Amino acid sequence: MALVLGLDIGARSVGWALLEKQGDEWKRIVRAGVRVFEAGTEGDIESGRDKSRGATRRIKRLARRQIRRRRQRARALYRALAEAGLLPGISPQPGSPMSLLIQQQINALDAQFRARYAAETGVHQLPYLLRARALDHPLEPFELGRVIYHLGQRRGFRSNRKAESRKAGAGDESKANEDRGKVYEGIDSLRTAMQQAGARTLGEYFSRLNPAEKRIRGRYTHRSMYEQEFDAIWTAQKAHHPALTREFKDRISDILFRQRPLQDKEEFVGECSWLPGEKRAPVWSLEFQRYRIWATLNHLRITGNRSAPRPLSPEERALLFTSLDAAEKLTIAQAKKALGLRRTAGFTLEEGGENHLPGNKVGAKFHAILGNRWTSLPPEKQNELVTVVARASTDEELEEALQRDWGLDGEMSRRIVREIVLPSGYALLSLRAIREVMPFLQQGYSVQEARQKAGIPLERQVPVHPLLPPLADSGVAVFNPAVKRTLTELRKVVNAIIRHYGKPDEIHIETARELRKSREERAEDSKRMRGREREREAVRDQIHKEIGIPLDQISREDVLKGLLYRECEGMCPYCGQSLGGFASLFGGNSPVQIEHIIPFSRSLDNSFVNLTLAHVSDNAEKGNRTPWEAYGHDPGKWEQILQRVGAFKGSYAKAKLNRFKMDEQAVADLLQQFSSRHLNDTRAAAVAAARYLALLYGGETVDGKRKILKPTGQVTAYLREVWGLNGLIPSIHREAAGAEESDDGRTIRKSRDDHRHHAMVDELAGLLNVVDQARDDAAGALFGIEMQGELVQVVEQVLAKVGDDAAAEFGRTEAPAIGRHGMNDREEHPQSDQQLEPVPALGWIHGQALALRRNNAIQGRADEPRKAEVHHELQHAHGHRNQQQPLVVQGIRQESSEWPVVSAHAAGRIIAQNGAKVCRGSAVGQTSKLQLAIRSVTLVPPAGPEGDLAKPVAAAGQEELPLHPRQEQGLEVKEMR
Template structure:
């Protein structure tokens, strides 16, 4: 591995380098390869390759779709702080208003005033209260709220009741708030409904009266779902009674003021600034998906892509587009939101055939094999509320209804408008207020929609309609020397990307590509492939993960069957796939009808075959595979089922056997059966122009990447070429990359077993080499070779492709060996200032040796304690009660069962008090004090930002390295005071060497390492490292040899390095 300390000199400007740049772009990696070209455009050598590793734009498991924004935790914490602060200001405002009206005693501290007032009221009503136990502290405010309904209270008693009413004001939905899961909304509504029923059963007029009737020892008062309306009713009731006795205090103006202070809810902050820009109309915002126009836009696009296959009486059939009349009929049915749709507002192939009155044996091809298509979801949901009135509205009135539902925040306001303007009943109006329409936005603005729709309604595809409406879109613009930052791009689609994963990947792509251009000039072509996780949406990734988990269960069951029936302990992947295919086809060859036995299946009598030949489809998935008797497979000779059998008497039987696939594998099996019937024309339509299809991935992220790189050439297609139009940016689909890697023996470069390894970050560079060489010519040759290929033992086609040039494999090996993996480092001063747990100040304790030892106290839930923490409970009486309860429920291992079955402490009057939280004593953890006055709290400082390394000469002349750890909180304080984040000064005796943060690269023990973390004594820490090429998770890497101490680093002469995006090694000069 090359570890030069200086940057590779750039290519002299007068030297023209022709090369193609291959890029493998993932969610946290960029692999790249510059392959030199001859003057005729043929590859003849590898200039250089590299890998760039970075943190993905989101955190969590991206592959499974369980990732979340890196800002989510910070945003939620900020929201929580704001809510707490607003609640505090609201309560303080109400407290001051009540004091100014002489409804509360004077005093600056709310807690002290209320505690003293409660004590006075308890003493005054001691006889009426009947007891002075701990439960009365909970019930007293509720009793005051109850008494206020029937009798005159003193001003302070009324003020106490009103202030208590203001402390919690119940749930009030905001129709424009972020949509929550149905089960969450249902839980709230169910809780409120249950509470209302209990109030009705007990005859309670108000919420306070109901809570006053509850014994808090037997049943909790808090942690119930309440509605804002309950509190408003109670406030009005109390005010109505007390104003009769003191009209001078309880005036109408004061009522409006105090009511507004208690119940006012600030409107949500407008999110219009986050709406993306229209991809066709510059400066226009995208249209909401719920608009009737947007819904019809989706419908018409879908209908225009539908193909129908009608079977004639003689068995022949044709595949055609819908006629104009059929299109109009289907669009009208889908757009009306009528009864032709299912309960989700969708319709499947059978429903489409019914609408179009097509024969039952005809087939509907929905383009991407979707089982169902969307109707007008907006009209469908609103029709269910308006019923027949919906058809009586004009189109303009319907659009106004949609606008009302989308824009009116207050449910009560929408109910009133629905009753007054749209003449709905009370019940219908309330349903409308609860109605949620499809969230999100389409890619076009309303203005662009109005221009594109007329062309779509003529039957054109979206691409054709877009060109007709906006003929200048996509035309070449001036080429750029380097890629600009995304937010500076002239392309609207790039400047307004909201996907953080795509944004981060494209940003790192820019750094790599621009660095390559500085070294070698602009490439002749760029070929790029995107990882599946980057191309798929979060929802798609979730679905894929669920499907993979389901498939894994089937594979495990297949292995168990192989073990039971064939005695094979470790079956190959191919053997497992054979069993799954056999189960799908009912252990009967779909072509010959022969019965398949386990012995014949694993012994080679039956073979895996592609339904549509691999040389045509390049589809090696389970969805394109089945089994075939070996001799019959050779006779079939790489032809589709239709080509081989449609003219034979056995054809109906073959189709009947294929139809049974869906019994075992559902939709996958149904689609397979459909493939059996594909005619040569259908196969040609689906797989035509293989090279163009492989090098033109049209998915969202792929289009963005191609458009971004196209800025270097004035567009993906360079029209500046005098000899003709040339596609400068080619986006591969990745179906043949693995096959070419196998064919050219590139897997062995990083793994002697000949299987691709993902444990080495350089595997991205290997893929990039293949991507760079995946030219139309290579794809054509691969297609030809695939027609002659045979299955090898592992169930894969053995495709032989000669290397691009004679010394290719050795050059690739040498190039990969020279790769210095570049890791992006983020030294941003951002994150949580401290941990969330609050500790007590240091409490001194005298130990057995007479020395003061500092400890701290912290509160924890009793069911979250370990046994050691149980022994550390501060209060000895509580400690014994908890230990006795643990023994009662089964001992130390059953502590979690204390949740809901709490230990009980008996008060002096015998009232049981559940012990839910306890104070435990812990060693003197390093904590800091934050806040001031009553808000002061002691917390752990949180994560470290960096560590500063110094050398110091000791009195004996020995030079030692010492470290100083800087927490994130300290780094933020330095920035706030406009001081250097990295402080190079200590005490005059220490000389600064360098600083390290997570992700930095160092040279140690003749290798390059990434700093993962450090631990132990802050002045003499121990580090955890990982080799720069190691892609394994931290827990998977052996610890041996990668945990040096600071003194180890000193002895080896450790140096901090800077690795450029393309792997040039520079001195850090920190």
């Protein structure tokens, strides 16, 4: 027997399901659960408004540190000046902080000096008055001490280039550059004002200002201004004060102006994803910037009016590379203009909403300042110059190096210092890996092809561990706090499973969207979804007002039809005839159908970009063909179809036109891209999780067999829809699940507190190799899945194997529930006495009943579907009773043999065996023939003596509970009385 572990990894939970199979035959689902925990970030993760839980603490800690260091500096400065006789000495007093005593003494001195200079016009700005007098007049010792102490209170801005680079990398780079520009603009403006006023120093300039007319505070000043003034005052006063020695000046200057260098974090840089032992390349390196450009260009495809998408020619790649290497990005319009393409042409990346090509963000900054001088430098010298800028600690150090070592004049060096802030962060690859694949990328090979050509192994081999080690000791570098928290909790789940059941033979993982995407991407997605939701609400209102359908009865399909109707402006793209009025879209006899541009049975793509509307007759004529396959042989009609599609409205119009244009080869390329892209998630979170789990086996692939599979969430989303699992949590449990519905039936909020769907995803992830294993079948259209009949035939097989008497298997069963964290912490920490609140752990096929309802029942022409209640008491994994009222489900009764009930393990085995056909056979049109509903999914019953499922015990004589008033069919879970 082989064990397959399916994992659904989210920011707040880790869902899991353990499946058992023998050869290619699925035997049973051993166990499933969900571990729930607090996310590693706080705020709204979905909308990209989250931040690290340590961010608030860090901000306050930095403020405390800044205040502490300022006080330490003030005490050190006062002590040094007092030792030299330039300020009065202070005796410590019990209960009084030294900082308070110093401030009291300074206030007393200010009062004394203010009385002394009462006749002076600038007495209202006493410290500045003394700083101005110090340039030309000898000061008394305490006056000079007060001047120097005041310089320590206001010491100006000094750039820490590495800190600014990290800020630019962590946030909006353009905003960081903008803020930096404002600072230097303010400093330049102040210097100009000083020159116009004839002021020699900053203190002299401020001494001439009336604070009632011009505010002194809130101005941008530079540290060099204070250093210059300090030198001028020291030079003017040292003849009058013997204490002003060279050694004493160095000591005071160090206290006043010393700034701690930023600690170097390079020791925390992770390893290269391809070459163990190699450090990752910094994002600011020119080699990485150019690697990214070539990788993008080699993946790019051009679409035309009638032609299928094609790759760029060598000449086109070279031309675009030259443009991108000198710019931070190119818009789609600029790229098409550079290639001389027609306005009707486009790029395939536009389907994903991209509107630009990434360029050389680093080289473009230098090119903008140095011009031809930059382009004339050989690549080695360009890299060296960028490294100098990246490694410089201060602006002064950098400006001096640029003028001394690179021969740049003052203007150019100042512009580089002020305008260039390089991005921080590190790529997934090392410079060595990039250098080895770069020659092949320049020849047009894809990244994976270039990797193979360079002889870099496609899989990393690592030592085998019996259990997952702590993340900090694993060698897997993870700095995202959400991913780090999730992987830490993942270790607890996986290690507990290994201790109980042994090491799985395969692990299939899926990462949630909030882990797969960056904060900026999630914010953009949230904005786009809000806009899409407004469009859907507008369509719902139109349906309600014009058709009269109550809002709570408008289906998702109705809304989808309305959106597609608006897009095509009521015209069938195939025949060019009107689809009829808006009302013609709805009702059982509607002449309009939703049509898949690339057939669903071949693409598994049910997204909006692959849908349109068509007359029933046109949809039947097109059949299981693409538009090009159905009409491409008729040039006249084909041209008219493309013209109609080209007139579509909305943001998906161009992407749909590209779908219509695809010939046989283009469709094959698209499906192959789908196969490689969606069965192998390459996002950083998925890669990190896979590398971490690979420690159990010595690599993701061992002896040619995949141990870690990481399909994207899009695949399991398809399977949920195809297998009818989106209704897994019944509507009668909406309150329990945390969903809400408004009075007018508009909104049902998706609950993020109900984690039962994670276990369902795990079951799907575990079964994905049903799809993956079939990819080599050349007779198939997608993943090699052969057309073996309709979904209805699969159901008939299920009915034939199980029979009408399967309900007899279901009596009362009691199964240990998995705690709130999936497995009781006792299993991971045996000494723990923590009691965890149990939550039902649900799997997609783990049901006490699988209702297979025929078409006549769905349409209400047959007897009412059976009502069933299954008795089930929740308890902890170690038999600890839940403190709350236990949930119970009573024994199933079957009212008609027309409604067979399939046992959980039998149905799971059959559906898994026929998974490929189920995946292939369903389509929008099939939903009228069959609905597959799973109700009240719960845990698998406990294992018997032979390790197989225990035989349930009949529930004879049990009192039956009344059904919930809102329940119309399926199962109901009620509290025990």
